[in-house]
Amino acid sequence: MPTVHLLDYVAGNVRSLVNAIEKVGYSVKWVKSPADVPAAEKLIIPGVGHFGHCLSQLDAAGYMEPIRAHIKAGKPFMGICVGIQALFEGSDENPAVKGLGVIPMRLRKFDDTDKSVPHIGWNSANTSQRGEVTAESLYGLRPDSKYYYVHSYAAPYVEGQLEKEGWTVATARYGDEEFVGAVARDNVFATQFHPEKSGVAGLRVLKAFLEGKRTEKLPEKPSTASATEGLTRRVIACLDVRTNDQGDLVVTKGDQYDVREKDGVSTDGAVRNLGKPVDMAKKYYEQGADEVTFLNITSFRNCPVADTPMLEILRRTSETVFVPLTIGGGIRDTVDTDGTKVSALDIATMYFKSGADKVSIGSEAVTAAEAYYARGKTLEGTTAIETISAAYGNQAVVVSVDPRRVYVTTPSATQHHTIKTETKGPGGEEHCWYQCTIKGGREGRDVDVRQLVTAVEAMGAGEILLNCIDKDGTNSGFDLELINDVKAAIRIPVIASSGAGHPGHFEEVFARTRTDAALGAGMFHRAEYTVKQVKEHLQEKGQLVRQYEK
Numbered sequence: 001m002p003t004v005h006l007l008d009y010v011a012g013n014v015r016s017l018v019n020a021i022e023k024v025g026y027s028v029k030w031v032k033s034p035a036d037v038p039a040a041e042k043l044i045i046p047g048v049g050h051f052g053h054c055l056s057q058l059d060a061a062g063y064m065e066p067i068r069a070h071i072k073a074g075k076p077f078m079g080i081c082v083g084i085q086a087l088f089e090g091s092d093e094n095p096a097v098k099g100l101g102v103i104p105m106r107l108r109k110f111d112d113t114d115k116s117v118p119h120i121g122w123n124s125a126n127t128s129q130r131g132e133v134t135a136e137s138l139y140g141l142r143p144d145s146k147y148y149y150v151h152s153y154a155a156p157y158v159e160g161q162l163e164k165e166g167w168t169v170a171t172a173r174y175g176d177e178e179f180v181g182a183v184a185r186d187n188v189f190a191t192q193f194h195p196e197k198s199g200v201a202g203l204r205v206l207k208a209f210l211e212g213k214r215t216e217k218l219p220e221k222p223s224t225a226s227a228t229e230g231l232t233r234r235v236i237a238c239l240d241v242r243t244n245d246q247g248d249l250v251v252t253k254g255d256q257y258d259v260r261e262k263d264g265v266s267t268d269g270a271v272r273n274l275g276k277p278v279d280m281a282k283k284y285y286e287q288g289a290d291e292v293t294f295l296n297i298t299s300f301r302n303c304p305v306a307d308t309p310m311l312e313i314l315r316r317t318s319e320t321v322f323v324p325l326t327i328g329g330g331i332r333d334t335v336d337t338d339g340t341k342v343s344a345l346d347i348a349t350m351y352f353k354s355g356a357d358k359v360s361i362g363s364e365a366v367t368a369a370e371a372y373y374a375r376g377k378t379l380e381g382t383t384a385i386e387t388i389s390a391a392y393g394n395q396a397v398v399v400s401v402d403p404r405r406v407y408v409t410t411p412s413a414t415q416h417h418t419i420k421t422e423t424k425g426p427g428g429e430e431h432c433w434y435q436c437t438i439k440g441g442r443e444g445r446d447v448d449v450r451q452l453v454t455a456v457e458a459m460g461a462g463e464i465l466l467n468c469i470d471k472d473g474t475n476s477g478f479d480l481e482l483i484n485d486v487k488a489a490i491r492i493p494v495i496a497s498s499g500a501g502h503p504g505h506f507e508e509v510f511a512r513t514r515t516d517a518a519l520g521a522g523m524f525h526r527a528e529y530t531v532k533q534v535k536e537h538l539q540e541k542g543q544l545v546r547q548y549e550k
């Protein structure tokens, strides 16, 4: 197998990149010190997280000059995510830290007045100029394909500015901001998106770079409509995983969090078994899921942390599933079976090294929020959310919220934030608040959903996975009132979850709320609908989606 050198200087999910490189026929050699760089023929610099953190690490380890020399020597170079950002002069994310300065521009933060930041999801990297769709690809990039981005800072696109320096630019649009999605000049190619997480379209880009195929004629010229730029509607498949009574790891699904059968026959009381986690994740990837989320809904008690079965599930899934993977359940400081203390950050690190892109924190986030308010809204610095987001960037930390409706006759009957609801309570109550729970809904806490999401946003969470116990498994549609209420309170993206029963529910949640993504479980597991059908439906209704590419 031909080789490519990969520089692993930051924490993050490099396993997926290695898997993707191997998938397109190359093997990876690691650059372990600056002295290894001159031996590299093709060099890739990946990176996620914080510009200042990554660049200061590169600088402190002595990599800046060898990288500049590699580029100057005309040898193939590819930067991914923070790897493209490294090419710029600097970033507002950390003005004191300098980039390589290959591109004479600075990175700016997205404006969050009317959109979520970070920018998370699938967007274009389009080389079309002034509306004229090109019939050629740039390193496999096609105007009608979509790629997975996750970042808060970007290089604003100013027409002609980089082109006059000899760069070819592929752009994406987020709200009213057009930014640089990818750039190429001579031996340098770099992408703000993650090709290793961008499905078949992304693998094509890696392959083209590794094979040195800068341009290629497309089989046919894409239509202007198919090359529409913008963040697509993100559709996520979620797999709740636990061991059943026989000790097998299965995908299960509850009704309002109760995962035991109530069929009155021989399986009555057994954990509902809907299939095998790795196989089902692959199936949803092939149906076009934009992300796959695994939730470990029991903590696999009595198992050493390093042997937790979710690690193996991630390793195997990341070999064939090239979209972002989130893992949740049990991410908290813990004591291992041999008595050793293991921090939430250590557990997250194991997951990232096994192929996860994000970790999802549930119960621990509620406890941390309680402590945050008890301290008068001051940050502690030691919570799971803070430590993991400081090390891996806030885009890597999702907070999974499990709220339940509590009805009240009047808003003054509680000190919590209430909403006026169209779904009246059992006694005809027109107001309710959303109580946060821990331990999979088993224990309600004196924290409302607004308090929780604003606290975890302040701690550095990058995204909210917004479940709703009342809606879970009901197939009756998402809780639009809850979603609108949460969206109004925070700037970070929200994933709507619980209640999806058919494609129309996805259309409804995107049309009637400002949710950033929507997640389904039961309707996919029971094979009532495929992810593909959901996306086709959204597209028919004029909502922008990523087309699945074979």
Ligand code: 1PR
Pocket: 238, 239, 240, 253, 254, 256, 257, 258, 259, 295, 296, 297, 328, 329, 330, 331, 360, 361, 362, 363, 364, 400, 401, 402, 438, 439, 440, 441, 467, 468, 471, 472, 473, 474, 475, 497, 498, 499, 500, 519, 520, 521, 522, 523
């Ligand atoms: O508290 O950090 O250990 O995390 C535990 C995680 O496991 C939390 O994210 C919590 O939501 C989840 N969890 C715990 N118990 C259950 C259960 O079902 N008994 N599952 C559970 C939560 C909710 C969704 C579900 C949607 C969509 N599952 O993720 O997939 O509601 O379902 P639907 O489309 O079929 O309606 P910690």
